[in-house]
Amino acid sequence: xxxxxxxxxxxxxxxxxxxxxxxxxxxxxxxxxxxxxxxxxxxxxxxxxxxxxxxxxxxxxxxxxxxxxxxxxxxxxxxxxxxxxxxxxxxxxxxxxxxxxxxxxxxxxxxxxxxxxxxxxxxxxxxxxxxxxxxxxxxxxxxxxxxxxxxxxxxxx
Numbered sequence: 150x151x152x153x154x155x156x157x158x159x160x161x162x163x164x165x166x167x168x169x170x171x172x173x174x175x176x177x178x179x180x181x182x183x184x185x186x187x188x189x190x191x192x193x194x195x196x197x198x199x200x201x202x203x204x205x206x207x208x209x210x211x212x213x214x215x216x217x218x219x220x221x222x223x224x225x226x227x228x229x230x231x232x233x234x235x236x237x238x239x240x241x242x243x244x245x246x247x248x249x250x251x252x253x254x255x256x257x258x259x260x261x262x263x264x265x266x267x268x269x270x271x272x273x274x275x276x277x278x279x280x281x282x283x284x285x286x287x288x289x290x291x292x293x294x295x296x297x298x299x300x301x302x303x304x305x306x
Contacts (some may be wrong), residue, residue: 202244202246211245
């Protein structure tokens with residue numbers, strides 16, 4: 150079993166190496182420049198590296214990229230072995246990263262809620278404007294204070 154610190158270092162190295170290989174060296178037309186490797190989860194025994202990816206585009210782009218990455222898995226593992234100094238090289242599994250879609254859904258939902266709150270505030274501001282007109286009418290009526298002290302203060306020398 151590897152330590153958590155070592156696993157973390159290996160995950161970062163694997164992600165860096167595979168990202169460079171996918172972006173610059175893989176010549177598969179099914180993989181566009183819109184494919185991003187997002188994270189790597191390495192098992193404690195270092196036998197399997199789950200590599201998560203995201204794709205900008207629709208379901209068809211996702212399926213094409215996933216198929217291409219799985220097809221290139223053995224080649225990428227060999228490239229990883231050339232650059233990574235490790236006793237046993239982990240098998241690579243590619244998985245689509247759904248967390249980005251979840252984040253997009255949350256952000257769009259927050260945008261909807263913000264818009265709804267702004268609409269409600271605008272409606273309540275209209276109600277306040279009507280109340281302000283009533284308050285202005287009340288302010289126009291002046292009332293004298295009957296308890297006002299009308300004595301003058303003079304300076305004594």
